[in-house]
Amino acid sequence: MLLEKTNLVKSGDNETFVLNLGPQHPATHGVLRVKLTMDGEYITRAEPVPGYIHRMHEKMGENRTWAQFLPNTSRIDYLSAMHYTHAYVAAVERAAGIEVPLRAEYIRVITSELNRISSHLVWFGAFILDLGGFTPLLYAFDDREKILDLLESVTGARLTYCYYRFGGLCNDVDSDFITGTKEFIEYLKPRLEMYRQLVTNNIILKKRLEGIGPISAEMCRKYGATGPVIRGAGVACDVRRVEPYSVYPELDFEIPVYHEADCMARYLVRMDEMYQSLRILEQAIAKLPEGPIMGKVQKSVKVPAGDYYFAVEASRGRFAVRIVSDGKEIPYRLKLRAPSFSNLSLFEEASQGMMLPDALALMGSLDLVIPDIDR
Amino acid sequence: MKKALGELLSGFVSLLTGMRITLRQFFMKDVTVRYPHEALKMPKRYRGHIVFVRDAESGKSLCIACKSCEKACPSDCIVVDGIKREGEKRKSVTDFNLDFTRCSLCGSCVEVCPVDALEFSKNYNLASTRKDVYQIDLVKRMEDGPK
Numbered sequence: 001m002l003l004e005k006t007n008l009v010k011s012g013d014n015e016t017f018v019l020n021l022g023p024q025h026p027a028t029h030g031v032l033r034v035k036l037t038m039d040g041e042y043i044t045r046a047e048p049v050p051g052y053i054h055r056m057h058e059k060m061g062e063n064r065t066w067a068q069f070l071p072n073t074s075r076i077d078y079l080s081a082m083h084y085t086h087a088y089v090a091a092v093e094r095a096a097g098i099e100v101p102l103r104a105e106y107i108r109v110i111t112s113e114l115n116r117i118s119s120h121l122v123w124f125g126a127f128i129l130d131l132g133g134f135t136p137l138l139y140a141f142d143d144r145e146k147i148l149d150l151l152e153s154v155t156g157a158r159l160t161y162c163y164y165r166f167g168g169l170c171n172d173v174d175s176d177f178i179t180g181t182k183e184f185i186e187y188l189k190p191r192l193e194m195y196r197q198l199v200t201n202n203i204i205l206k207k208r209l210e211g212i213g214p215i216s217a218e219m220c221r222k223y224g225a226t227g228p229v230i231r232g233a234g235v236a237c238d239v240r241r242v243e244p245y246s247v248y249p250e251l252d253f254e255i256p257v258y259h260e261a262d263c264m265a266r267y268l269v270r271m272d273e274m275y276q277s278l279r280i281l282e283q284a285i286a287k288l289p290e291g292p293i294m295g296k297v298q299k300s301v302k303v304p305a306g307d308y309y310f311a312v313e314a315s316r317g318r319f320a321v322r323i324v325s326d327g328k329e330i331p332y333r334l335k336l337r338a339p340s341f342s343n344l345s346l347f348e349e350a351s352q353g354m355m356l357p358d359a360l361a362l363m364g365s366l367d368l369v370i371p372d373i374d375r
Numbered sequence: 376m377k378k379a380l381g382e383l384l385s386g387f388v389s390l391l392t393g394m395r396i397t398l399r400q401f402f403m404k405d406v407t408v409r410y411p412h413e414a415l416k417m418p419k420r421y422r423g424h425i426v427f428v429r430d431a432e433s434g435k436s437l438c439i440a441c442k443s444c445e446k447a448c449p450s451d452c453i454v455v456d457g458i459k460r461e462g463e464k465r466k467s468v469t470d471f472n473l474d475f476t477r478c479s480l481c482g483s484c485v486e487v488c489p490v491d492a493l494e495f496s497k498n499y500n501l502a503s504t505r506k507d508v509y510q511i512d513l514v515k516r517m518e519d520g521p522k
């Protein structure tokens with residue numbers, strides 16, 4: 001089917017026209033512009049034009065001290081802030097040889113997984129909205145609100161948490177947070193089942209997603225796509241498993257993998273991941289040890305000269321920080337490897353010959369966050 | 376023919392399931408708050424813009440104008456000045472200007488302060504069309520504020 005369309009596009013000497021998708025288009029969820037060359041309803045070329053909210057995060061890192069960059073980490077991918085902060089503090093901890101107390105590591109895992117669920121809920125609502133269903137968005141945001149309230153009560157902010165510090169956390173969680181999280185786990189399980197009945201089993205959704213937008217594992221490797229995109233293509237690649245960090249090796253969870261490589265596969269991967277995150281939360285709360293939340297750190301962190309790297313599994317895939325230090329109190333170079341950028345790169349190839357509404361489904365299934373692409 | 380009928384049937388089931396779930400939701404409690412008639416209570420750790428902590432005895436600021444916060448702030452939004460008065464062991468603050476337009480509410484200043492002279496306010500209603508509203512003079516704000 002897809003091949004036929006591609007042939008049609010290639011053989012036709014029909015006139016083509018250019019269509020601008022964005023930069024202010026609801027389906028791009030931010031200021032991403034995609035220049036589409038269309039042959040009727042079919043796309044012959046889709047050229048993403050990122051950069052509308054480039055904020056020079058990497059450059060900013062080069063002109064402030066190690067600790068002063070911390071607030072920036074929550075503002076790269078604003079839906080997945082915990083993971084980004086985690087990658088940065090862990091990179092500096094690795095470089096400076098800072099020990100993190102066990103309790104702090106467990107709390108990091110708990111807050112990160114809560115953040116992953118909230119991020120997937122936003123994606124879920126927005127994705128279904130792209131496909132034309134409005135109601136699930138409101139349900140998903142209702143659930144997400146509960147997570148934001150929990151995280152706000154410990155961190156003081158709803159999105160830009162900036163909660164982790166070199167060597168630990170800025171403040172401890174209280175018993176209210178723990179009971180709140182336990183209640184939330186029990187609350188979300190029937191909600192996920194409800195989403196399965198309402199959305200996943202819905203015939204319209206199936207027709208819109210099954211067999212649409214194939215992204216092979218080969219293409220993922222070519223463009224460096226990670227996260228649910230590659231796991232929807234049948235590759236069990238998850239940083240939490242392949243390069244274990246924090247206390248993830250002590251927790252029992254599965255990596256959801258689907259082999260269909262279509263939009264539905266990526267959808268199902270994320271829906272299953274929410275279940276797995278709940279499992280991680282349950283175990284982490286049960287195992288949460290008492291103890292300090294801050295390790296021994298000097299007042300201003302000194303990073304010895306060298307080249308260091310740390311990757312985490314953010315909601316959208318592999319996020320990595322590479323820091324190059326020349327031993328001064330300011331980084332020499334700070335490289336941020338953002339998952340959305342790689343995931344967007346394959347859009348041009350993957351969307352060739354697709355119908356416009358299908359391409360939007362494909363774009364939604366990539367779960368792009370524009371500030372993450374632009375950085 | 377058989378396939379079409381099957382699809383019709385499963386479509387009908389989808390429809391009924393959807394109706395059942397939305398209808399049940401219809402009778403549930405509201406989750407929204409009628410802001411501004413009602414407002415939610417801000418959590419204890421909410422990070423609003425910074426304000427001075429008042430010394431319980433003297434009613435003055437605890438700040439010793441050491442400028443640690445000025446240095447720690449990633450966005451350069453604090454300017455502090457102080458003088459050493461006769462007969463006092465430490466400096467006391469005379470000027471503390473916060474440029475809230477640039478503040479990212481990161482909390483570095485609160486954490487770094489050696490005498491815990493800063494805290495976060497719970498003020499979130501800060502919309503304005505004028506820029507100078509966000510140039511906050513913390514010393515003046517405390518003197519004008521409730522004693």
Ligand code: SF4
Pocket residue numbers: 425447448449450451452453473477478479480481482483484485
């Ligand atoms: S909260 Fe952060 S950005 Fe704001 S004044 Fe304090 S240190 Fe500066």
Ligand code: SF4
Pocket residue numbers: 437438439440441442443444445455468487488489490491492493
């Ligand atoms: S760090 Fe504290 S004591 Fe020092 S200038 Fe700032 S507010 Fe004043």
